[in-house]
Amino acid sequence: MKHALYLPLVLAASLAACGERESPSTAGQETPAAAPPPVAAVDDGERTYKQVCKSCHETGVINAPKVGDAEGWTKLLAEGQAIVTAHGWVGVRGMPAKGGRADLALEDFARATAWMARSAGGDWPNPDEAMMAAIRDEEAKRIAELQARP
Numbered sequence: 001m002k003h004a005l006y007l008p009l010v011l012a013a014s015l016a017a018c019g020e021r022e023s024p025s026t027a028g029q030e031t032p033a034a035a036p037p038p039v040a041a042v043d044d045g046e047r048t049y050k051q052v053c054k055s056c057h058e059t060g061v062i063n064a065p066k067v068g069d070a071e072g073w074t075k076l077l078a079e080g081q082a083i084v085t086a087h088g089w090v091g092v093r094g095m096p097a098k099g100g101r102a103d104l105a106l107e108d109f110a111r112a113t114a115w116m117a118r119s120a121g122g123d124w125p126n127p128d129e130a131m132m133a134a135i136r137d138e139e140a141k142r143i144a145e146l147q148a149r150p
Contacts, residue, residue, distance in 0.1 A: 014131070045115025045125060048108045052099045057116060062094030073120035081124045081131060085113045087136030090146070110135055 049057070049067065056064040065072040076084045089109055091097035098104045099112075110132065114124040128136065 012149065017127055033106055043108060043111055045108075045111035045113070046103070047080050048112035052101050052104060052109075053112050053116065056095070065116070067116050068119045070121045073117060073122060075118060077120070077122045077124075078127045081114065081117070081127070082134035084117075085110045085127070085135045088113055090142045091134070106131065106135065106139075 017068075054067075056062065056108060057067045060066045060069075060072070065076060088095055089098060099109060109128070110127045114126055117124040125131075
């Protein structure tokens, strides 16, 4: 029962400490601001691949070129980055437009496509402004071709 007598004293001391003023050594000094969170690096394409593309390109569903399969990507790599990216974006063969993800940005799609190409031995860089312009030009051509079909 001796401990029961100390409990109110410990609680009182704890509560009193909550209202203590700053110690003289820290009075008037500003507390350093918390460091800002690190800026997220731009996705190199792998994150988008995992979220959007993986379900088909990991298994090769509907003849999708498998990630890491150099032979499966040979013809695509030869077509070129702008064409393959634009055709995939619009939808090609069994692939739905935008990888089936209506909210996906073209830039993210383009990085994921480049990442998959690199996984298969290609040397496609993440697209810069010039490449994005070329992709958009190819996208317009592809849409025009598809609309011209009977």
